Structure formats: structure tokens, C-alpha cells
Amino acid sequence: MNQYHLWRIGLFGLMNHVVKTCTCGMLVMACLLINYSKATAQEHLDANLVQNALKQAANTEVAFIADVHLHDIYAAPATLAFGHGSQDVTSFDANTSGMSSQKSGSANQFPKDPETQAPLLMRSMQSQLTSTRLFNENYFAFRAALDDIADRGIKLVALPGDFSDDGQPANVKALARILDEYHTRYGMRFFAITGNHDPVRPFTRPGGKPDFLAAKGNEAAIYSPDHIRCINNRAWHCMDDIREWGYREIMQTLKNHGFSANTQDLLYETPFDSIEYEKRGWQWCDEASCIFMPDASYLVEPIKDVWLLAIDANVYIPKGQYADGNFKGSGNAGYNALLTYKPALLQWITTIVKRAKANNKRLIAFSHFPMADFYDNTQSQLESLFGKSSNQLKRMPLPTTTEALDETGLKLHMAGHMHLYDVAPPENPTGLVNIQVPSLAAYQPGYSVVTLLPDQHAKVETIIQREVEDFDRLFPIYYKEWQYRQRGGQTLWNKDILTSPHYLDFTEHHLKEVVRQRYVENEWPNALSTYIKNHTIGDVINQSPCPDLTKDLPVEITSQPALVLAYDYYKLRNAGAFADISGREKWYISGFNEDRLTGCSLPIANDLQRLLIGFLSLLHNAALAIDRTEVTVKGV
Incomplete structure (x- = not known):
């Protein structure tokens, strides 16, 4: 022939x-x-x-919900209260000599749901307002987002990591129940991939936190029985479901939601030609021994010609000898470390991209960590102003890392981790686009939807979750906490947050308190922090070498507290075009531009003036770099 x-x-x-x-x-x-x-x-x-x-x-829609940080406020205490659980809870009483195991009565020491009187496993408001994320309200916000997605008729939902707060059994099992429920009710399919909070370390370990909330309004330490605080009788309660699960337990519990093959899938594969946990991982070796490091990455074709590439970008760098089994967290590692510790994963991604192109598949990649700059090229400014370790700059992908990821041929990557909305455009017109999906647990709360268009393009739209039913359900409990702190002379958070009319406003109050209590208070240079906290915007400009800038600013701006400048910067940085700063961005763009700041008539006389000029320039760039709320990506 x-x-x-x-x-x-x-x-x-x-x-x-x-x-x-x-x-x-x-x-x-x-x-x-x-x-x-x-x-x-x-x-x-x-x-x-x-x-x-x-x-x-074409017209296939995939929703991406990043950084849910689900915390099940209705976890173990409710079970204990009504005697349906077999789990012991051990409580520590400071007035006795030690610990006692209880199955009844202990639930009364927990806060009660104002409507049902069920005991609640809550974190304190103080802990929320010094964290980059909310804890308790996520339970309601997640369901609200899923309801919204269901109303839109979207059937495919991806979860790019940190779907639980710390991979605790209580929270991962609650997530599985919720996903099962929405699959049954709406036919929705879920595809999760791991984040640095799930798991916190690759293998199960003791867990817990010191800032849960007790019924009286005080913070209380709750840990797993194998934690040193429980072993030494220094925990208020000890509960098994507060452990931090590792890969095996998380992947098994969520096996129906991405971590294992499903009969509905047209294709499911991993980098290891196996879906068995024992074979899904890497052999890492030092001079003395080798260890097995799990990897949850997978490729799935849930509907014809649509490929979802879930990348496990967690890298848990060993501390000391590999055989010791001690690992660093993966929060600051990301793709910079992945290139060193998981080079074969990058090769697999490259192969997937080539196969997708050869077989006319529409490929969308997602993982927890960013693949590109998420601060709009302001890293050098941030380092100069706040230091190289500030603003989570250790999480920034190196330019060479982004270049290596771009060379895989990926066109669209949906990421989380940073709790902000950002679009990192490609270096070339057909290169990699990295979208930072906002968190439901921070300002502004939302999720993103990718719509595949018939011309090998994809539209990415981000939806803000303004309304959340029951977001204010816990407000009476928080007020009791505030009163307790006031009586005890403890640091007070701004109770105006308890007047929030909707969830979006609630997250704005949360951000303001994080800015006030954490960023400005602890992460800013002392001279800049002190001045910003005690002066007006007009004072800031007059103190700078550029006092003439006030000529263009209306008095309703210059008379406001200088903390407004800090609030506005973090709003713009975290939410881009979604940020609501009452139109002040136009003044920041026109009034604080580089020409005007560098052309000041007065020389910089002291370090404070240098810091003020640096911050005004940073604020200008944040206002200038606002990302569009809807983008189109080519070649997807």
C-alpha cells in the first residue's frame, strides 16, 4: 500500500x-x-x-471559589450537647487541679446560636479582625455563593485551595457534606485542589487554636488531645476534630469532589499514571534516606472537550534530615519552590498543554498559588517602604518562575492564596494570564466565572457576593465578647462592624480593622504608623516636601483622618475596580503622580518625609493599576 x-x-x-x-x-x-x-x-x-x-x-461556564476557609461553627459541640456523639471532649477548668472528660454539660460552656440555642464552635471576633480572613461567617458566605452559582445554572465549580480553615476533620467533613448536598440538589460537580491550609503539613498532626470563643465572651484554647497543650493540661477543651489532617485523610474525604476518578468523567489522570494515594507522590531523597511526598494534582474532562487541570503547587520543604519528618509550611513556597522540588510536575503540565492543543481541548488550569505578579509591579516600592519581608512579598513569584510557567504553554490560570482580585497580563499577547480569584472571606468577597467562547477565547468575570443570609446571626455573641474585653481592659475592636447592613459592608469593616490593628500597627515603619494614626490627610501632605498638592484637593478630603489613605490603599490593592473609595481614586491618580511628587519645591528633610512621599506614590500606583472586572483571554 x-x-x-x-x-x-x-x-x-x-x-x-x-x-x-x-x-x-x-x-x-x-x-x-x-x-x-x-x-x-x-x-x-x-x-x-x-x-x-x-x-x-462553547458557552461552558466554570465557577472558581478560592479561599473559602470553611469553618464549621456547628461542629462537635452540637453533637455533644444532645448526646449523639461518641467523641469525648476534655475540658480544662482553671479552678481545679486538672482535666476531666465530659459528654454532657461541657456544651453549655460554648456560645449558643441566638436562634436555635445550639452550641457553637466559634473563633473570637478579635481573632478575625487581626487575620487576613474571616472565620465564622464563611459558613454562611459559602452557601450563599453556591446558591448564586446554582441560580446562574453553572454546573462545574473549582475550588483552588484553602477550602477549609486548617484541614481539620470537622471542617473538611462539613465541606464534603455541603458539596454532596449541592451535587444532589443541583447536579453541580466540584473539583478541589489543595492549598497551604489543607493540608497545613503533608501528614496529620496535632492542631488547635488559642482564640476560640467561650460563652462568657472570653477567648478559649481548644486543641486536639495529642497536642502539647492538652497533654500538659493547658487547654480549655480538647477535641479530636481539631487535628490538622494530612493529604491522605483530606483526599479520601473529598474523593467525590476531584481527588478521585468519577464515572461521569470522560478522562481522569494524574502525573503518576495512578489514582491510588500510595502512588500519587514524589520520592525526595537526601544523603541518608528518602521520603514519600504526596501530590494531589490531576487532569479531568468533566464534559466533552473541556479539560480542567488541577495543580497541587504545595511544597513542604523538609527541615533537617528528611527522615525526621519535619516540614516547613507551604505558604511562602509556591511556584518558586515548585521549580526546584517538583520539576517533573512542570514537565507533566507542558505535556498536558501539548495534548490539549493536539486534541482540540479547552484547557483551564487552576491551583492555590499565583503564577505571576499580584501587586501590579509595585514590589520594589513595597520593599523600600515596608521591607522585603512585608506584605507577604515572600509569596511573589520570581520573574524567572513566571517565565518558566509561561513556557509550558498555559494560557489561563486561576489562583487564590492572596485574598485579593488581580489580573496579571502576559508579557506577550498570547502568553499566560494569571487571575487572582478573590476570597469569600475577605474584602471584596466574591468568586470568578470562566466562560468558554467559540473563538478559542475565554471570558473571565468576577462576581461580588454582596448579600449573605445570616451573616449577622452571630452579632449578639460578638457584642458579648466586646463587653467582656471592655470590662477586662483588653484591646477593643471597633464595634461599628456590628451595624453592617450587608455582608459586603461587613467585609469592609473587617479590612479596616485589619489595616488598623495589624498592618499600620505592626507592619509599617513606626514613624509612618504614628503619624498616619494621629493626623489628617491635609497634615500628611503639608508635612511632605510637596505642600502644594493640597491646592488641588477639596477640604472634604484633606480634613479626613490620614488612616483613610491607608484604608484606600488596601482597598485598591485587594479589590481593584471593585473597591469603593468614594471617587478619591481620581485625586490619587492626578494629584500624586510621579512628576508632581518628584518635582516638589522642597528637599526631603527627614525620614518621615521620605516615607510619606513613598506612601503617596504607592497609593497613586494602586489607583492607576485598577484591573478590569471582566477580561478576555486568548487561546483557551
């Missing part, structure tokens, strides 16, 4: 690449024309197949 090697480059190219037959005269020309016709027909057929594949996948 004659064989033809056809390079689809026209008749003259074909003449050079016909192998066998076609040996003389008119027969040669006839043969060439016949085979050219075959090649042309094949080209049209392939083109039609591509177009049909694009059309079939």
Missing part, C-alpha cells in the same frame, strides 16, 4: 514529500493532484473538527 507523508504546505511542498508511486510523465501530475486534493480535503476536515470541538465546549 502506498504511503504518503504529507506536509500541509501546498502543491509544491507536496511534490517534495510524496513517497513511493508517481514515477513518470502525466502519471506523476495526476498522482500529485490526487494527493494534493486528499491533503486539502483532510485540512478542511481537521478544521471542521476543530470548529465543532470549539462549538461543543
Whole structure:
């Protein structure tokens, strides 16, 4: 049988690449024309197949919910209260000599749901207002987002990590129940991938926190029985469900939601040619021994021609000898460390991209960690102003890291981790686009939706979750906490947060308190922090070498507390175009531009002036770099 090697480059190219037959005269020309016709027909057929594949996948929508940090406020205490659980809770009483195991009565020491009187496993408001995320309200916000997604008719939902607060059994099992519920009710399918909070370390370990809330309004330490605080009788309660699960337990509990193959999937594979946990991982070796490091990455085709690539970008760097089993957390490692510790994963991603292109698949990648700059090229300013370890700059992908990821051929990556909305455009028109999906647990709360378009483009839209039913359900409990702190002379949070009319406003109050209590108080240079906390915006400008800037600013701006400048910066940085700063961004863009700041008439006289000028410039750049709320990505 004659064989033809056809390079689809026209008749003259074909003449050079016909192998066998076609040996003389008119027969040669006839043969060439016949085979050219075959090649042309094949080209049209392939083109039609591509177009049909694009059309079939077109208008497919995939929702991405990042950083849910689900905390089940209705966890163990409710079970204990009504005697349905077999789990012991051990409580520490400071007035007795030690610990006592209880199955009844202990639930009365927990706060009660104002409506049902069920005991609640809550974190304190103080702990929330010094953290980059909320804890308790996430339980309600997650369900609200899923309801909204269901109303939109979206059936595919991806969770790019930190779906639980710390991988605790109570929270992971609660997540599984919620996902099961929405799958049953709406036919929704969920695809989770791991984050640095799930798991906190690769293997199960003791866990707990010192800032849960007790019924009286005080903070209370709750840990797992194997934690040193329980062993030494220094915990208020000890509960098994507060452990920090490792990979095995999390993947097993969520096996129906991405971590294992499903009969509905057209394709499911891992980098290891196996879906068995024991084979899904890497062998890491030092001079003395080797360890198995799990990896949850997978590729799935939930509907025809749509590929979802879930990348486990966690890297738990060993501390000391590998055999010791001690690991650093993965929060600051990200893709910078992945290139060193998981090079084969990058090769697998490259192979997936090539296969997707060859088979006309629409490929969307997602993972917990960012693949590109998420601070709009202001890293050097942040380092100069606040220091190299500030603002979670250790999490910033190096330019060489982003370049290596771009070389895999990926076009669209949906990330979480930073609790902010950002779009990192590609270095070239057809390169990698990294989208930072906002967290439901921070300002502004939301999720993103990718819609596949028929022209090999994808539209990415971000939806803000303004309304959340029951977001204020716990307010009476928080007020009791505030009163307790006031009586005890403890640091007070701003109780105005308890007047929030909707969830979006609640997250804005949360951000303001984090800015006031954490960022400005602890992460800013002392001179800048002190001045900002005690002066007005007008004072800031007059104290800078650029007092003439006040000429363009209305008095309703210059008379406001200077802390407003800090609030506005973090709002713009975290929410981009979604940030509501009452139109002040136009003043920051026009009034604090580089020409005006560098052209000041007065020389910089002291370090405070340098810091003030640096911050005003940073604020200008944040206002200037506002990302669009909807973007189109090519080549997806």
C-alpha cells in the first residue's frame, strides 16, 4: 500500500514529500493532484473538527471559589450537647487541679446560636479582625455563593485551595457534606485542589487554636488531645476534630469532589499514571534516606472537550534530615519552590498543554498559588517602604518562575492564596494570564466565572457576593465578647462592624480593622504608623516636601483622618475596580503622580518625609493599576 507523508504546505511542498508511486510523465501530475486534493480535503476536515470541538465546549461556564476557609461553627459541640456523639471532649477548668472528660454539660460552656440555642464552635471576633480572613461567617458566605452559582445554572465549580480553615476533620467533613448536598440538589460537580491550609503539613498532626470563643465572651484554647497543650493540661477543651489532617485523610474525604476518578468523567489522570494515594507522590531523597511526598494534582474532562487541570503547587520543604519528618509550611513556597522540588510536575503540565492543543481541548488550569505578579509591579516600592519581608512579598513569584510557567504553554490560570482580585497580563499577547480569584472571606468577597467562547477565547468575570443570609446571626455573641474585653481592659475592636447592613459592608469593616490593628500597627515603619494614626490627610501632605498638592484637593478630603489613605490603599490593592473609595481614586491618580511628587519645591528633610512621599506614590500606583472586572483571554 502506498504511503504518503504529507506536509500541509501546498502543491509544491507536496511534490517534495510524496513517497513511493508517481514515477513518470502525466502519471506523476495526476498522482500529485490526487494527493494534493486528499491533503486539502483532510485540512478542511481537521478544521471542521476543530470548529465543532470549539462549538461543543462553547458557552461552558466554570465557577472558581478560592479561599473559602470553611469553618464549621456547628461542629462537635452540637453533637455533644444532645448526646449523639461518641467523641469525648476534655475540658480544662482553671479552678481545679486538672482535666476531666465530659459528654454532657461541657456544651453549655460554648456560645449558643441566638436562634436555635445550639452550641457553637466559634473563633473570637478579635481573632478575625487581626487575620487576613474571616472565620465564622464563611459558613454562611459559602452557601450563599453556591446558591448564586446554582441560580446562574453553572454546573462545574473549582475550588483552588484553602477550602477549609486548617484541614481539620470537622471542617473538611462539613465541606464534603455541603458539596454532596449541592451535587444532589443541583447536579453541580466540584473539583478541589489543595492549598497551604489543607493540608497545613503533608501528614496529620496535632492542631488547635488559642482564640476560640467561650460563652462568657472570653477567648478559649481548644486543641486536639495529642497536642502539647492538652497533654500538659493547658487547654480549655480538647477535641479530636481539631487535628490538622494530612493529604491522605483530606483526599479520601473529598474523593467525590476531584481527588478521585468519577464515572461521569470522560478522562481522569494524574502525573503518576495512578489514582491510588500510595502512588500519587514524589520520592525526595537526601544523603541518608528518602521520603514519600504526596501530590494531589490531576487532569479531568468533566464534559466533552473541556479539560480542567488541577495543580497541587504545595511544597513542604523538609527541615533537617528528611527522615525526621519535619516540614516547613507551604505558604511562602509556591511556584518558586515548585521549580526546584517538583520539576517533573512542570514537565507533566507542558505535556498536558501539548495534548490539549493536539486534541482540540479547552484547557483551564487552576491551583492555590499565583503564577505571576499580584501587586501590579509595585514590589520594589513595597520593599523600600515596608521591607522585603512585608506584605507577604515572600509569596511573589520570581520573574524567572513566571517565565518558566509561561513556557509550558498555559494560557489561563486561576489562583487564590492572596485574598485579593488581580489580573496579571502576559508579557506577550498570547502568553499566560494569571487571575487572582478573590476570597469569600475577605474584602471584596466574591468568586470568578470562566466562560468558554467559540473563538478559542475565554471570558473571565468576577462576581461580588454582596448579600449573605445570616451573616449577622452571630452579632449578639460578638457584642458579648466586646463587653467582656471592655470590662477586662483588653484591646477593643471597633464595634461599628456590628451595624453592617450587608455582608459586603461587613467585609469592609473587617479590612479596616485589619489595616488598623495589624498592618499600620505592626507592619509599617513606626514613624509612618504614628503619624498616619494621629493626623489628617491635609497634615500628611503639608508635612511632605510637596505642600502644594493640597491646592488641588477639596477640604472634604484633606480634613479626613490620614488612616483613610491607608484604608484606600488596601482597598485598591485587594479589590481593584471593585473597591469603593468614594471617587478619591481620581485625586490619587492626578494629584500624586510621579512628576508632581518628584518635582516638589522642597528637599526631603527627614525620614518621615521620605516615607510619606513613598506612601503617596504607592497609593497613586494602586489607583492607576485598577484591573478590569471582566477580561478576555486568548487561546483557551
